[in-house]
Amino acid sequence: MKIAEVSKRYGIPQETLRYYERVNVIPKIARENGIRNFTEDDCIWVQFAKCLRAAGLSVEAIIEYRRLTLIGDSTIEARCELLKSEREKLIDQKRSIDEALELLNYKVSRYEEAVKTGVLSWDKK
Amino acid sequence: MKIAEVSKRYGIPQETLRYYERVNVIPKIARENGIRNFTEDDCIWVQFAKCLRAAGLSVEAIIEYRRLTLIGDSTIEARCELLKSEREKLIDQKRSIDEALELLNYKVSRYEEAVKTGVLSWDKK
DNA sequence: GTATGATTTAAAGTTGACTCCAAGTTAGGT
DNA sequence: ACCTAACTTGGAGTCAACTTTAAATCATAC
Numbered sequence: 001m002k003i004a005e006v007s008k009r010y011g012i013p014q015e016t017l018r019y020y021e022r023v024n025v026i027p028k029i030a031r032e033n034g035i036r037n038f039t040e041d042d043c044i045w046v047q048f049a050k051c052l053r054a055a056g057l058s059v060e061a062i063i064e065y066r067r068l069t070l071i072g073d074s075t076i077e078a079r080c081e082l083l084k085s086e087r088e089k090l091i092d093q094k095r096s097i098d099e100a101l102e103l104l105n106y107k108v109s110r111y112e113e114a115v116k117t118g119v120l121s122w123d124k125k
Numbered sequence: 126m127k128i129a130e131v132s133k134r135y136g137i138p139q140e141t142l143r144y145y146e147r148v149n150v151i152p153k154i155a156r157e158n159g160i161r162n163f164t165e166d167d168c169i170w171v172q173f174a175k176c177l178r179a180a181g182l183s184v185e186a187i188i189e190y191r192r193l194t195l196i197g198d199s200t201i202e203a204r205c206e207l208l209k210s211e212r213e214k215l216i217d218q219k220r221s222i223d224e225a226l227e228l229l230n231y232k233v234s235r236y237e238e239a240v241k242t243g244v245l246s247w248d249k250k
Numbered sequence: 251g252t253a254t255g256a257t258t259t260a261a262a263g264t265t266g267a268c269t270c271c272a273a274g275t276t277a278g279g280t
Numbered sequence: 281a282c283c284t285a286a287c288t289t290g291g292a293g294t295c296a297a298c299t300t301t302a303a304a305t306c307a308t309a310c
Contacts, residue, residue: 055225080236100180111205
């Protein structure tokens with residue numbers, strides 16, 4: 001699979017895919033006549049990276065995880081700890097979002113009331 | 126209230142508070158002999174910014190919201206739309222996090238099994 | 251076989267959000 | 281009055297994560 005297809009399939013710019021390969025977020029892609037040919041296994045890494053990046057994991061964390069997988073079974077515990085640590089961060093982040101959502105919901109409800117009734121009642125909280 | 130106290134109260138570096146003031150994330154703080162004296166109203170903005178930034182809103186979005194509030198009641202609808210749009214983004218972001226959490230939970234459970242049993246069973250998904 | 255479009259590389263540039271620095275006030279304790 | 285700590289400003293620097301550029305090579309339709 002050429003880079004254009006992978007790019008389209010996952011909605012990731014080609015430039016970003018090349019960058020991901022360069023910094024080891026994804027594997028080194030085998031070339032055919034100098035042109036990248038993504039395997040399905042490569043695509044699994046692309047998808048993995050996309051999922052985790054979208055959630056907010058750092059590129060560095062993914063690189064480290066990949067580094068550990070390449071070493072082999074001796075790093076299973078380290079990988080497990082890494083993923084658990086990232087999972088905790090995501091849970092914290094979700095809590096922050098929930099707090100912001102509560103604030104936004106309150107504000108929006110007041111604004112919508114104001115738009116309808118002309119009265120803007122405000123607890124300022 | 127001086128900047129050190131505000132910094133401590135909200136866990137935001139003084140440098141960041143000054144930066145927030147400079148770019149209008151928070152109000153221009155009144156000076157006493159050249160030294161900032163934060164009012165409680167100023168602090169409400171600090172808290173507001175902290176909450177929204179922690180959730181991932183851009184500094185720019187908060188600046189724009191503040192700009193609208195300074196104009197007055199004529200911008201109530203615009204502010205409402207802005208906050209609703211940011212709310213949608215947060216909901217999307219939460220969904221991304223949930224997807225990543227599902228993936229991480231799966232991987233962690235497999236790794237924990239492997240640590241205990243010595244067998245790493247892998248669906249590769 | 252030639253024009254057009256896709257792909258390659260290395261390197262430089264951009265963006266957002268801080269973060270640090272230097273040089274100069276101001277405040278508070280003794 | 282003096283020392284030290286806290287505060288000020290403007291500007292430069294940093295960092296992560298891309299994104300763009302340029303010049304070259306490869307693929308493909310005609």
